[in-house]
Amino acid sequence: MKLSKEEIAHLAKLARLDLPEEKLEKITKDFGSILEYVGRIQKVDIQGIEPFTMPAKSEGWRPDEAFEVDEATRELILANFPERAGDLLAAPGVFETPKK
Template identity: 40%
Template sequence: MKLTREEVRHVAELARLQLSDAELDEYAGQLGQILTYAQQVQSVDTSSVPPTPQVLPLSNVLADDESQESLSNSQAVRNAPDSDDGYFRVIAVFDDKGA
């Protein structure tokens, strides 16, 4: 199994990863190799097998609805590349036309 460069580019777009042409070619080969290896799971009959997303015998772990000590505003933004008056600063999500 080999992925095409276009397939790899599509996955990189979904993953929000900027990849060089060299990386696209490298990953096309390597991902294909790993997926071929992973495909052995598809030979197993699992028609009556439930999935295991996690192993704990727990469900609906609830906490009391009580306020607790948390990070201060200055602690929360201290590692931000760009902050302003206690807020994270981001570049505009919508362009000038308001699209």
Template identity: 35%
Template sequence: MKISQNDVEHVARLARLSLEPDELQTMTRQMDVMLGYVEKLNELDTTGIEPMAHAVPMSNAFRKDESQPVIGIERALQNAPASGENCFKVPKVIE
């Protein structure tokens, strides 16, 4: 096994997902198959090969630091599950 059920539970916590017991089992099995498959890449010697983050050879794209029109508070909040006083509302963070 490339990955244990405990590992999968840990990754789920990192990804902010909670998995039901049966989901956890299926996920472990399927992740194991995929991780086994991608092992294939280790057949290749990549010593000295530059990693490629991007298809376009470009460095940072800079723009002038000037103010531009923005979407506005009303538009920005229109899809908020909860809002008030021009803010997004979330469950209490600090007790």
């Protein structure tokens, strides 16, 4: 299995990674040997085998409850916002192109 540079560019778009040409080329090359190596699992006989899933340790769902944090914790969370408008998180507009 080999992927082309165009296919890697499409994956980068899906993964929201803005990669320059030279990085796309490097990754395309790396993918060749990695995919060849991991492809060996397709030769394993998996007839009738169910995919492994982690046995659930908990008793189903817990109530979706908000829990209070102290003021210091709240301030730490707010301080990590890349951009703040008062106590609100500022984010780029979804439908507009910002003025540079």
